[in-house]
Amino acid sequence: MKYLKSLTLKSLMIATLVSFGLISCSEDDSSTNNGEGTANLTVRMTDAPGDYDAVLVDVQDVEIHVETEAEGELEGDEDGDGWISVGDVETGVYDLLELTGGVSQLLADTEVPAGFVSQMRLVLGSENSVVIDGESKPLNTPSAQQSGLKLQINQEFIAGENYAFLLDFDVDKSVVTTGNGSYNLKPVIRVSAEADAGMVVGKVIIPETIEIDVQSLAVLTNGSITVSAYTNDEGEFALKGVPAGTYTLTITPQSDVDLDVHTNTEVEVRPNETTDLGEIEL
Template sequence: MNWKILMLALIASVGLQSCSEDDGSPNGGKANLTVRMTDAPGDYDAVLIDVQGIEIHVTSETELEGDVDGDGWIAVDDVQTGVYDLLELTGGVTQVLADTEVPEGFVSQIRLILGSNNTVVVNGVSKPLNTPSAQQSGLKLQVNEELVAGENYAFLLDFDVDNSIVTTGNGGYNLKPVIRLNAEPNAGTVVGSITPVNIQALVRIENSNITISAYTNAEGEFSLNGVPAGTYKLTVIPEANSLLNTYVIDEIEVKANSVTEVEVVTL
């Protein structure tokens, strides 16, 4: 009888210890992170960006897995490295760069690391894009987001190509990226289409704080991603040689974590 009591006590003790160990954060203190890239319009034939890595700066109360130098910078796993044409990422198209787990904690910055194979195509001629700072330490963007274990977070890197490429006096091109980072888990999306579909149009929404734009695709469709909740003005600007008028909707309400569909815009 005493042995049975002892065994029951031992089992109960192990069970309590196991429960105590399992009471930590979900996924072992990991948050789910997706990083995507998209592009605002630019007047070039192609803009090719060589993505080699992504890092985040995490402040945590516990020791960070993957923090090799002890400075809080962690390399994001499973990054889809490669050369991407930013001008293919319009009309709401996005490129997933990473979809993985990262340690929970306060993320102050994200760093996009570029390689040396960056080029711009102008009038059919390919020319190098100089990016010395990006190759050394990466392009740092402010995040300031608390990542909670078990939750899903999506970071959208929105390049503004037209303002990111600077011509030099000797006919060269420098890449000084202007990137809008949306790290709000509750951001919305605005979708719609135009007619006629045989032209391309620039679609822009804006208010006093935010401007987001994208081109329509071959089917006349557009999608504006990562839009914080709020009220916006929507403007559709057809290509100049179409001789069509600009179309304006004065107020569009975007709600958190939802899709706002605009009726077909007839130009």
Template sequence: MKKSLKNFSLKSLLLLAVVAVGMVSCSDDENNPESEGKANLRVSMTDAPGDYDAVFVEVVDVMIQTDAAVEGAEGEGEGAEEGWVSVGDVQTGVYDLLELTGGVSQVLADTEVPAGYVSQIRLVLGTDNYVVIDGEEEPLSTPSAQQSGLKLQLNQELEAGENYSFLLDFDVDKSVVTTGNGGKSLKPVIRLSAEADAGMIVGAVHPTEFRSLVTAKNATTTISAYTDANGEFALKGVPAGTYQVSVTPDVAAGLDVVFEDDVVVEENSTIDLETIFLE
């Protein structure tokens, strides 16, 4: 009888071990993005400088248009029929765009999405948008079309198990529009870039007692940022190409604009211009 019980216990332990291994295996599969057909998507927001004290925008969602959503959208509503789905886990809130310059960016989403072809990405805004001019707050009227989201062409195949990072670069000067009655309206102008494929231009400007505007420009692209308190700057999401970089000091400094010609940017690389001296 004891021998029988011993054999039974041994068989039971072996069975439990097999079940446990199977559960761990299933758990590993669930935590593996590739096994679920998932890709990791990171979306950040930055800003080109503008001539305001502050520009606040309310972010309520980030959405993508995917083939997978189109195929499974039947009966899920008008937005789903168009293939638009939220990326999920979006860092919603009201952000001051003018704090997102000089290389600073705000992560809006860092999440897993179904692998597949993504044609467009959309930033959805709320109504709590306003600009600060000379210390005075002024509301930014936001047309319903803008609240529903500005569509940006992505045209990217997201492969399972891979990481993708995209940057939404606001152009504040073009995004804030003066209306006929003298008010202000928000009509976002945003440049979308894939950070993995783009380069970056960094450096510093001397003297540092004042802020300077650093701009990289060629025939198709213009990217700019202010220097920080240490005189440093970073231009992110720069497409590969050859640029002229200009440094424009604050008018009160009484210094001349300095140009750096033929700055070559390659994919996924950082170009350090080191220290640029103003005279």
């Protein structure tokens, strides 16, 4: 693993595979399941690690495809095809590699029409780039700019309830090198239900004899699912949106230090709970 410079974590980042789920129910006399009324939708973005200096994506909109039984036109559906913007999107150019160590960026926290939501799409602009060895190179994303990156949701949004989605980009798989030396963005995004998922946190302790800052890669896997994140400047990591189950955790320090890989084969994750592994000494 190539050494990645320590990242300064922004206090405000995008809210990029995607996590989704019902977080909590609020009591509302208008709550129904017939497509009437509105539900609260929160969309956040985070990142699985990648071996680059920076990966910058230009977020312009978040849209959902809604099927509703309510009479009349769907508000915001200008083309009559069921696609609407979620509204109040935090647009901007964001560095995915700053969304690690448990950090995520809020993209939207808004009210949307109740109904069956089959898909979500992330619409990107033209200011996408990747930085390699200090050199910035364009990231080509033609499909994302035209129609958006489509993500499967297949969730019934009930009026008066709250839904939260985590868009988890896998940068290493999402940035593709072409034959002519250019780069394409073909996003690989994980989707999971935050309400039914757990989180694993911990802090990696480096021996005092090592006098440089060390960044480590934390990876949870159980064969079919892999969730990863780098440690922050304090050695802390947070693995979010993890489905319940038993996982193997590996902590791999950067390659230019003489430290062994830490492995724990019995990390149990429970729904809606945080598993705190405490301090992990390398």
